[in-house]
Amino acid sequence: MAMRYIPIFILLFLSSSCKSDDQLTHTKPLTLGDTLISNGGGFALGFFSPSSSNTSLYLGIWYHNIPGPITIVWVANRDNPILAPSSPVLAITNSSDLVLSDSQGRTPWAVKKNSTGAGATAVLLDEGNLVLRLPNGKITWQSFDHPTDTVLPKMRFLVSYKAKVAMRLVAWKGPDDPSSGDFSCSGDPSSPDLQFVTWNKTEPYCRLTVRSGKSVSGGTYLTNTSSVLYQTSVNSGDEFYVTYTISDNSTLMRLMIDYTGKLKYLSWNRHTSSWAIFGEHPYVPCELYASCGPFSYCDFTQITPACQCLDGFEPDDGVNFFSKGCYRQEALKCGKQSHFAPLSGMKVPDNFFHIRNRSLDECAAECSRNCSCTAYAYSDLSSAGAMADPSRCLVWSGELIDAGKSTSGENMYIRLANSPVNKKPTTEQILLPIIAFLLLLACIALVGIYKYKAGKWRKKKNQKKLMLGYFSTSKELEGNSTVPSVTFEDILSATNFFADSNLLGRGGFGKVYKGTFEGENVVAVKRLSQNSGQGTVEFRNEVVLIAKLQHKNLVRLLGCCIHGDEKLLIYEYLPNKSLDSYLFDFGMARIFGANQNQANTNRVVGTYGYMSPEYAMRGAFSVKSDTYSFGVLLLEIVSGLKISSPQLIANFSSLITYAWRLWEDEKATELVDCSVVASCPLHEVLRCIHVGLLCVQDHPNDRPLMSSVMNMIENENALLPTPKQPIYFAESNYEGAEARESMENSVNEMSITTLEGR
Template sequence: MKVPDKFLHVKNRSFDECTAECGNNCSCTAYAYANMKGAGDEADPTRCLVWIGELIDTSKYIEVGENLYLRVAESPGDKKSSLLKILLPVIAFMLLLTCIALIWTYKYRGKWREQENQKKLMQRYFSTSDELKGENTEFPFVSYEDILSATMLFADSNLLGQGGFGKVYKGILEGGYEVAVKRLSKGSGQGIVEFKNEIVLIAKLQHKNLVRLLGCCIQEDEKLLIYEYLPNKSLDAFIFDDARKHMLHWSTRFKIIKGIARGLLYLHQDSRLTIIHRDLKASNILLDAEMTPKISDFGMARIFGANQNHANTTRVVGTYGYMSPEYAMGGAFSVKTDTYSFGVLLLEIVSGLKISSPQLKTNFCSLITYAWRIWEDGEATELVDSSIVVDCPFHEVVRCIHVGLLCVQDHPNNRPLISSVMRMLENENTSLPTPKKPVYFPLSNCEGGEARENIQNTINAMSITTLEGR
């Protein structure tokens, strides 16, 4: 065939490249190709001809000529097929996005609705709380499902401890954040009071020597509190354990003593409210990785008003040995009640003995009477824990014993405020008054159970609830 005139000669192209050259040009109407190798000494033996526009002067040869490839319009069927190839993936992608959006919206709205229900439930739950009246308090919520996942359905392997109000579990929230989950005992009236107190107080208090509450949850009859996780657990696990007490050198113990005092100072004086803890004891002092003490368990704590300095109750709750005489026998409590408990705790930290330890010598019913006698005899160093006696400065230890005895004076007026205790501990030049002899000294052939019975009889049928720390 004789090819038309007015063509475009494209050099250095193979047949496929020549075909593509026409296909990629929307104005191309035809193309022809000839490989002229051996036909001469030309540098480019290929002959790719491309026509743009109308084909003019075309004729048909029977024996000679070249093949002319015409570009024709795409058929309707091909157009539909190409359109489907584009539309189907787009439609599938849009459907997938719609499904994801619907699922996310459903979950988000469900979670938002659950949070709103939790918020309303908590507001109704605390509507009778005098401490929250007139305040817009935001409570941190954690869903029950997240707690179940974090604790592996409250697995026994995650159990950290057990107290009078319930069990405490270790949990890992989303993101790997470690927490301690306190699961209050079902049907416990005291547990409900504690739960309210914990939430009310955590909304108001923040201090490095107070344990931090991260959230809470109410799910039907389940009531849960989520705390920061403290790897070293409680102080009693060290000072009363012969295998571990040597890990607490005197410098660490002194740091713990002062840290507890700072926490109490914040509760009594430095916060905008006056808080009486009422259950300060070794098992309620938690230790972080650096052995920094943190006061925990505010279930029995009470908030005092601006001009209030003491109160009375007919429901005496606490732990025997740590309760001050006026509180145990008359239900009266004040900041000096916590001072008494701090004094007991200080003597326990120094000696490594419990308040009513079986290791005490004969004729001494409590650590207080024993400490006072050896201090009076000028032998206070005999009270020091044998695991630290080698590396401790005796003047500092004896001063701590002296301060502890001042804190456990029988009459609250004879006890120092925690602010004064801090000055005594941090300033060796501060003079210390002489502690008075304990009223219950000495008691011969007494046992802990008999002493407790005497206190209960004195209260005239007032009950004492002993709470075990976790």
């Protein structure tokens, strides 16, 4: 501490009985105005006052051979000053005690060793150490064992003794107040032999790097252009201490904690006649204890050190201020698989648990078997010589706080969920795919124009454009808007020219074959019947249906092919039967061709319950007939029930009746199957019920087009009209029952064809 005041002996002009010896004896006490000066002239012991009024007097040691304001390195009575006009005296008693007293009879400081003999002397050594020495040379007390705010070269600073904090540096209360301040520095009581901490009262303020645990370790610091400071840490079992030496044996170096809480390494600059700082903690804001928050660290490898999230984490407040630390991108769960990601160059976090006598594998296993363990770090000390424990295993549970990263740090391993977690994409990672996609679109456009002008495959191209255009309206299918095309020749080769041995089944739409493509697993090839009246619209719907199932992870559309008037779909082969096995094996009616909007048939083809009323009753069909069938299917998926299910509540003859009653009573949630509730947002499910009831309305004109249905499902902002009562619910009286029985009898007389496969 460089002070802007002068010692009392100068105020007394040195003309009084001033002493300049390095020793104090029983017959020669130290009084106001006297000083002890070390043999080499480096240090002085005397009385000083930190204010111009000289109302408070302290006994202290300071540098003697440097110009300018004195620099105090030790204070005896820092919390018990001698108040003027009382005069201080430092004397050795007959029992060889060292006592500071005043003229009022007070004893603000004393060293009482209860020695049996007399003749002890107090000597100020060249290192700045005041010792109490017996005639036989034995030192019974020394100021180096009782530091205040400063550590000097060659001082043995005892960090811990028998796993308890031993010495502590305590800062001054202010720049001119030597009394004990709020800031201090010592070993951490929870692990005094592993880490050193500065404290603000009782709270950690700044934590230095955790030691490896070696019995002897050290480091070097360049204090100026010619001097090097050596730091040595020694762990002898019961004791852990640190010493500092300087290359040129100079004493003009010190380690001190100032009244602001900074731990500083200082060396004397002879050119500027001032103390120069060559190291301090904290030196950046993020070095303050836990300032980055949990699961974050102070990155000292940057030009301007700043907080960063640990791998697998991102800022909790959504920005880079790190006011709340970081949170996991994917949460850990006990019983779920996880892995440990290595982090190099780390100042390991605080609040660790030290497990002794473990190998690296055993240390990792200790953390792996405990699902609350979030990280571990290990040091191999076997090369450090004979030690009782040749290892240092640290493990953490819960939050990781006050970590750092530097070029001299160590490896630690952090626990992450097994799914790979990507960091937040950079600007380059975002722009490059966009540019590549735009270039790809440009190339596709050029190729398309070339093919169009050449006039080749115009019909095939137009049919593909219709299909892909339909896909482009679906937000869910934006990423799959280009269904891969497969050549007819490849399909012939895969199915062995549609051999009967590869036939999986047949239905109203055509045959389904098993095929194997090069580089692909087994797939199913649906060959739509030629000249069946199946039009482009229905083919598009077929693609959409399979693609929607793909989105729900039920089946995966792999490609398509149009060969003349023949349409083929290639989709995922389902070895455990096809989807229709789980959706009650229904069949859709093959209704009309591409040039028809509505028509009448003499023969009803389809599955009862899925056919619209106008088709089942009168054989009339239109584009709205498929809408009805889709509505039935949608209600079945949501409820997990068949259109006519024995699981339905009594008095309800069909699923449509049951669904309408719950909807009208505002109890639609009771319709939802429990497995759907667990996996889907409830508002989306209720929207599907609403759309389903719109699709099964009695009159075709009330039903939406399938394009509108898709928009209703995909766009949550789309307004939905109120559905009307379906016909089966309206006919609840006796007459309605008779009409329904008559209708069912007439339908039973029709020929109902059910698809064998789908």
